[in-house]
Amino acid sequence: MLATCPYKAEALLEGETIQISVLSEDPPQQTTDILSKGISDVDEFQINGHEIYFLFRQSVLDSKLASNIQKLGDTVTTRNWNTMNKLAELAAAMQN
Template sequence: MTNYAALIRGINVGGKNKLAMADLKRELEAIGLAKVQTYIQSGNVVCQSPKDHGTVRDEIEQAITRISGIRANVMIRTQQELDAIVEDCPYAEEAAAEGKSIHLSVLNEPLTGRQLEKLSAGISELDRFRADGTVIYCHYGQSILDSKLAANIAKLGDAVTTRNWNTVAKLQAMLRAME
């Protein structure tokens, strides 16, 4: 069995694209995922499955559509992948001190050169980021709400989902507890 973290893009607890995590958990268990747990009401799931990445992602996306009608994108990481992401964080010291200013954006496909250029366009010298394959580590030196970097990441659309570092650390701990 492989431990997976599923980061779901495009669902919320209230308003548009509402999906109750309890409903999602039940559906994911019904399709055969084991040890399903959700974390906060914004699309974070850990689970176990003997199936591969792509199959688990497809099954979760189909389950979401089936129970809610929402077509959400899911970014999947194994426990080993998430451990490597955490270990490679270039802002680890800042993350330990101020987790909410460090964010991780996750994609299913690596950024193109053109997307990387757009990501850098007009950002403040207070904001820093490092793109590495299918992850973008962000350190916001000011409010994320006022950040041009955050706005540029949002322009990537449904191809990316973002979590604050505290959530990343919690998901890592949940995966490790499943061992």
């Protein structure tokens, strides 16, 4: 998931964040419809299979896009970039 992220974490400016939502199945069209209602010229998202990648250029608390994530229901979990990296490190350590 981290390798296929369309946003470059090393290019983030101060206050920008990447978050990744993982769904239990490929999202239906209504997912795009729900998220698109909160889209602005500030924040963006891209869907790739079971994952939704978000780029927030402002505080998540101020983002209309972020507020629409909770409307996706209980078949999705969302984590920030740092947490996803820590989870990847833990998974790699378990394989060794």
